[in-house]
Amino acid sequence: MSSPTSPRSGTEPGRRALFGGLLTLALAPPAEATPEAMAEAIARFTGGATPELSAAITLDIPSLVENGNTVPVTIAVDSPMTEAAHVRAIALFNQRNPQPQVIEARLGPWSGAARISTRARLADSQRLTAVAALSDGRFLLAEAEVVVTLAACLEG
Amino acid sequence: MARTLIRVPATATRGEVIEIRTLIQHPMETGYRPDAAGRLLVRDIITRFTCHFDNRLVFEAMLHSAIAANPYLTFTLRAEASGVLTFAWEGDHDFRHVETRALTVT
Amino acid sequence: MSACRRQRWLPLLALLLGAAGPRSGFETMTPELQAMQRDDAGNPGMLSVLEGEALFAREGCAACHAAAALRGVAARYPAHDPARGGPIDLAGRIAECREQRAGRPPLPRESQPMLALQSFVAHQSRGLPITPDPRLAEARAEGERLFRERRGQLNLSCAQCHETLAGGRLAGANIPEGHPNGYPLYRLEWQALGSLQRRLRGCFTGVRAEALAPGSPAALALEAYLFGRAAGLPIETPAVRP
Secondary structure: OOOOOOOOOOOOOHHHHHHHHEEEEOOOOOOOHHHHHHHHHHHHHHHHOOOOOOOEEEOOOOOOOOOOEEEEEEEEOOEEEEEEEEEEEEEEEEEOOOOOOOEEEEEEEOOOOEEEEEEOOOOOEEEEEEEEEOOOEEEEEEEEEEOOOOOOOOOO | OOEEEOOOOEEOOOEEEEEEEEEEOOEEEOOOEEEOOOOOOOEOOOOEEEEOOOOEEEEEEEEEEOOOOOOOEEEEEEEEOOOEEEEEEEOOOOOEEEEEEEEOOO | OOHHHHHHHHHHHHHHHOOOOOHHHHHHOHHHHHHHHHHOOOOOHHHHHHHHHHHHHHHHHHOOOOOHHOOEEEEEEEEOEEOOEEEEEEHHHHHHHHHHHOOOOOOHHHOHHHHHHHHHHHOOOOOOOOOOHHHHHHHHHHHHHHOOOOOOOEEEEHHHHHHOOOOOOOOOEEEEOOOOOOOOOOEEEOOOEEEEHHHHHHHHHOOOOOOOOOOOOOHHHHHHHHHHHHHOEEEEOOOEEE
């Protein structure tokens, strides 16, 4: 998602969030860019269940990206993918884009493995959360922080 | 007509888990970008991708504005028998694009 | 050491110390973006190459040109055009061929079909080193003058960022040497494939200067200099850049 912004100087996250918040109010387009919105979206995905932080799910995303427009991301879950034990779905959420959802994918034992790759748009440096829905009703969670820098010479 | 790049292995052995890679040309206009006059450009994104194997749904993804332009999606499938893979992309403004590929399983 | 031996060693020493050679923007990208460029099934620029391949057949190019015979062409452009007495770039040559020899209606340089054709033709030279046309010395000299000239409200020259400060950082992003070996390329900032001329327009706008009209003598001279400066770098079309 490309939007015209001025080159950023180094501001700490707190001040940046405050400035971002004021700017959001000033500019008015509907923006639910908050950690609460992300938590809510995750809860909708899990039907209210709390996902467990687990090493069985990996969220592979570069920690520093040169351009937030196209960020490669891979989510994989260690699972035998049998009828008895498999991943039913994988979803990716973000904190700072106008919408918390990125993608939801449905899988099954026929998938053979639980691994998807795509490219996301990140509006700002932020935390991403991947959630996997298992066939036994449990949900697994992995998080990653991404720092997004801007193109040096912004075109008007 | 949207251009696509689809990579499916030409052949696979029975039981092998193959990776299928897809790329489709599409602007994925988010609906959050203003034009030069400050008006929001209308959202125009692909919202759903499906893969069927011989008419059985084997992969489905719901996409949002946070997916980058020219959406790239890879997923896996356990090869059990030879058949036809059907890839379908649907989205805003009645967008629909379908491609098929044959999979040979030995 | 005798005077003779010292003389033989000095140029080698100078070469090792000073002349590092041009560095492609590819080398300064993250591993993820390098992987994206290398992967023909995942490089968004390849969608344009595919389109160009289809157009090549449909527009009548294939009637005279075998795609395989195009290998090496892009590596020696811009080329000297005797009819104009000056340089012609690949986009200009394709346009000329389309209109005058294939009798097709003219299309804007930055239109999707023209970019696709240019991508397809340049892609045939992928991996080959840029070999500047020796007949363009005069154009390259003019291009170098433009490269070193301060311009715009910010009063900056290309050389100040892309030569003196290359490898440094501006607003958190790496400053590249600015070579043209990957064009047309998929730029993440554009979310699309674009030409060298589009990128130069962005640069000129960035320093608040009037851009050079694509295809103008000044634009071609600058392009000739840029390709001369990049001599030896491999064609990477379609490259991916942030």
